[in-house]
Amino acid sequence: MANFIDRRLNSKNKSTVNRQRFLRRYKNQIKKSVSDAINQRGVTDIDSGENIIIPKKDLSEPVFHQGGGGVRDKVHPGNDKFATGDRIAKPPNQQGQGGGQGDASDSGEGEDDFTFSISKEEYLNLLFEDLELPNLEKNQLDKLIEYKTVRSGFCAEGVPANIDIVKSLQGSIARRIAMTSSKRRQLKECQQTLSTLCEDKHDHISEERDLKKQITDLESKIAKVPFIDTFDLRFRNFAKQAVPTSKAVMFCLMDVSGSMDQATKEMAKRFYILLYLFLSRTYKNIDVVYIRHHTQAKEVDEHEFFYSQETGGTIASSALELMSEIITKRYNDNQWNIYGAQASDGDNWADDSPHCKYLLESKILPKARYFSYIEITQRAHQTLWQQYQKVMESHSNFAIQHIKEVSDIYPVFRELFKKNTNSAA
Amino acid sequence: MVTKDKKKAVQVKALDDSPDWTFELLGQYQTEIARVANHYRLDTYTNQIEVITAEQMMDAYAGVGMPIGYNHWTFGKKFIQTEQTYKRGQMGLAYEIVINSSPCISYLMEENTMPMQALVMAHACYGHNSFFKGNYLFKSWTDASSIIDYLLFAKNYIANCEHRYGIDEVEATLDACHALMNHGVDRYKRPQKISLDEELKRQTEREEYLQSQVNRLWRTVPNSKKNTNEEQYCFPSEPQENILYFIEKNAPLLQPWQREIVRIVRKISQYFYPQKQTQVMNEGWACFWHYTILNHLYDEKLVTDKFMLEFLHSHTNVVSQQEYNSKYYSGINPYALGFNMFIDIRRICENPTEEDKEYFPEIAGSNWLDTLHFAMENFKDESFISQYLSPKLIRDFKLFHIHDDEQNNYVEIGAIHNEQGYKKIRQKLSEQYNLSNLEVNIQIIKANIEGDRSLTLRYTPHNNIELGDSKSEVIKHLHYLWKFDVKIIQEKQNGEDEIITQCPDKSSDS
Incomplete structure (x- = not known):
């Protein structure tokens, strides 16, 4: 009457397709949720997935x-105090709204939003989808190259230390077989003729003698083929292979003077997160250095970088100088891929801007892979932007972009890197 | 009963009661359970018992009881919800899922202990299974032997459509069908075996058709009698409650593959329709039998005290009923109500009181097994409750009835568990399980096939309850399928019809 089937080893991901269908359908909402979530994350916190929140009404399946x-009439269990005819006043706010029966509506309205998790991969893909990362990945930013020696087959010449014995002896056998094969055939023929002659009843003394001599000649010739020859020798070959270093350092420079408000900083933060995510797809180890500045620059931790408020004027060059100092001290440009991202609202002490240009051109850009400057402001550009524009004309690894609103960040980020990939390609 | 007698004669060796199950042990328990089930005349489809993991159970959840489902985002949503609540520990998974098919597929979870597996087998493989095979609704509405094949066909067909017409098109069609899924069932009409009459009529129709092909020759003769009696022609001639069926047959611009998809959703809706109407009975029946079968095994000393303690613990959890003022209260537990009703029917048969004799003269003192089988075979929740809910059970559950009229600023206790209230409570509780009171009554009354091809539906309110807000969303889906104007009307107090929603929405234009 019954068959038992063990299905435990069957695939368990029967719902994967449906799950993807769900993500596909609600891509826009999920994307919105992802970009909202960026604000909640640290710059380097990209190892976890993300909770996605979608308003329940968007998900409804209306019937x-x-x-x-x-x-309405309803029967309930557990009567403890009611008698027939008792009247219970409705809560005032629900009057005329279908009474106190909470289960009257199944539309799902008023319930919590729909929350679920997506994996890290899904999170990054959603985040990068706007950035067309596949394209970016194909033409990666040029990286610092290191070399590493790898085995690459065998060659006929080399130093004795690299002799490969097995390969060499294999060569020797092959050579010996090749060089003696015709003689062996002759030898075999001679021996056969000799044996037929011996079996013959008649005597063939002279012929036998000739044949025996021929045989000894052939045998000595075969023996003379050398066991090993320089021709046989095989050496292990090594080749140099270019390996991009997996180390990168990312400098986040930000103006924290009084003119930068929290919203502006949030925007800058998104930009840094994007840059970090982008770099993390290319590099294994990334250091992040946060430098904030007003009139003086200071290296700080992430929290202080984004959330502590300072006032005062702005001297952008102080940050650049500190960056240059840190590079010299800690990040040798032969081993580290250096990236810089500067964010500011464009305010700078007018006399300082030319100095910034000088610092960039002379000290930072020669060492850095890439340096980007974003200006987050609604106002007209000031001296810093004008100076930087000059730098951009002469340097391919320098880019500046103007961001007005949050929604500008993705396009601007894409723009920044498109420019660079073009020049690199 | 030869085996049973033999068992009794020999000193019985109890089955292994260790918590870990093995396939061998499952087989032993299954054999014993099957023997007892047979003793109680439980007629079942062949069982196909599949052991699955928790992850697979979540997949099964997402498939809303379909072992093979077509792809659709709503199943993904269901899966994500299940996974989420399960992972956070807000919800345990069911111990089993059983599918109304032949052979009857039951899923057992790997993590269950041996006593749980035994409970689940008795519950699903013999309780639910015999209900599927015996109950009149399932007999007349579903075809257990073909459902798996049909679901497989549906899945392949829809996958094929996705390849051909694109995922978006298919998804939109399915969305629209799902919105109307509850209206894809013939509520009042029974599917019937074609009678001889019908068969003959169809045959004549076919003949007439063939004849008409021949008659073409004579068509050139002008037909003067036409156009005399056609002003009054109304289509459809009767209101149609099965909206999906109407769409499938009559929507003017649907592609053939879309019609097939409408049909698939309609068929699946029909397949699930009996389950919606027999929740209390079905669960009650299954609980009654796992309880009775395992106790029977215990009486035969085939299972140990240890086994029974674990079983009773789970059983009690399943059939417990929270009271209205408990913070865990979420309505009447169908397991509790159903189980207690079947136990109560047995009691009425075996030990009737005076009260029982008064209320249930036909069954008091009758053979309990016959009575129970009769009840299982011939009722649905609504009629089952109105037939068998006894005063004793009303007292045990302390049921009371609340009457809530929108006009009043109070709710009124209509009846409680006393002599005057029994009948009213029974009637009200029965109505509570009447699907036609719970589901919305909307019927297609007119399709303007001569003019603008617009479609008109009528909402007939039950107890003056309005149509819910989602109507404007659902009607968009209906419009997607019909592709011409669709409106829903409702009769006002003064007897005039009023449009309550329409698509495309014209209210803003005027």
Whole structure:
């Protein structure tokens, strides 16, 4: 009457397709949730997935259902104090709204939003989808190259230390077989003729003698083929292979003077997160250095970088100088891929801007892979932007972009890197 | 009963009661359970018992009880929800899922202990299974032997459509069908075996058709009698409650593959329709039998005290009923109500009181097994409750009835568990399980096939309850399928019809 089937080893991901269908359908909402979530994350916190929140009403599967009003009868268990005819006042705010029966509506409204998790991969893909990362990945930013020697087959010449014995002896056998094969054949023929002659009843003394001599000649010739020859020798070959270093350092420079408000900083933060995510797809180890500045620059931790408020004027060159100092001290440009990202609202002490240009051109850009400057402001550009524009004309690894609103960040980020990939390609 | 007698004669050796199950042990328990089930005349489809993991159970959840489902985002949403609540520990998974098919597929979870597996086998493989095979609704509405094949066909067909017409098109069609899924069932009409009459009629129709092909020759003769009696022609001639069926047959611009998809959703809706109407009975029946079968095994000393303690613990959890003022209260537990009703029917048969004799003269003192089988075979929740809910059970559950009229600023206790209230409570509780009171009554009354091809539906409120807000969303889906104007009307107090929603929405234009 019954068959038992063990299905435990069957694939368990029967719902994967449906799950993807769900993500596909709600891509826009999920993307919005992802970009909202960026604010909640640290720059380097990219190892976890993300909780996605979608308003429940967007997800509804509408069906015709009964609404409010009318007469309802309901039976409940556990009567402890009611008698027939008792009247219980309705809570005032629900009057005329279908009474106190909470289960009258199944539309799902008023419930919590729909929350679920996506994996890290899904999170990054959603985040990068806007950035067309596949394209970016194909033409990666040029990286610092290191070399490493790898085995690459065998060659006929080399130093004795690299002799490969097995390969060499294999060569020797092959050579010996090749060089003696015709003689062996002759030898075999001679021996056969000799044996037929011996079996013959008649004597063939002279012929036998000739044959025996021939045989000894052939045998000595075969023996003379050398066991090993320089021709046989095989050496292990090594080749140099270019390996991009997996180390990178990312400098985040930000103006924290009084003119930068929290919203502006949030925007800058998104930009840094994007840059970090982008770099983390290319490099294994990334150091992040946060430098904030007003009139003086200071290296700080992430929290202080984004959330502590300072006031005062702005001298952008102080940050650049500190960056240059840190590079010299800690990040040798032969071993580290250096990236810089500067964010500011464009305010700078007018006399300082030319100095910034000088610092960039002379000290930072020669060492850095890439340096980007974003200006987050609604106002007209000031001296810093004008100076930087000059730098951009002469340097391919320098880019500046102007961001007005949050929604500008993705396009700007894409723009920044498109420019660079073009020049690199 | 030869085996049973033999068992009794020999000193019985109890089955292994260790918590870990093995396939060998499952087989032993299954054999014993099957023997007892047979003793109680439980007629079942062949069982196909599949052991699955928790992850697979979540997949099964997402498939809303379909072992093979077509792909659709709503199943993904269901899966994500299940996974989420399960991972956070807000919800345990069911111990089993059983599918109304032949052979009857039951899923057992790997993590269950041996006593749980035994409970689940008795519950699903013999309780639910015999219900599927015996109950009149399932008999007349579903075809257990073909459902798996049909679901497989549906899955392949829809996958094929996705390849051909694109995922978006298919998804939109499915969305629209799902919105109307509850209206894809013939509520009042029974599917019937074609009678001889019908068969003959169809045959004549076919003949007439063939004849008409021949008659073409004579068509050139002008037909003067036409156009005399056609002003009154109304289509459809009767209101149609099965909206999906109407769409499938009559929507003017649907592609053939879309019609097939409408049909698939309609068929699946029909397949699930009996389950919606027999939740209390079905669960009650299954609980009654796992309880009775395992106790029977215990009486035969085939299972140990240890086994029974674990079983009773789980059983009690399943059939417990929270009271209205408990913070865990979420309505009447169908397991509790159903189980207690079947136990109560047995009691009425075996030990009737005076009260029982008064209320249930036909069954008091009758053979309990016959009565129970009769009840299982011939009722659905609504009629089952109105037939068998006894005063004793009303007292045990302390049921009371609340009457809530929108006009009043109070709710009124209509009846409680006393002599005057029994009948009213029974009637009200029965109505509570009447699907036609719970589901919205919307019927297609007119399709303007001569003019603008617009479609008109009528909402007939039950107890003056309005149509819910989602109507404007659902009607968009209906419009997607019909592709011409669609409106829903409702009769106002003064007897005039009023449009309550329409698509495309014209209310803003005027």
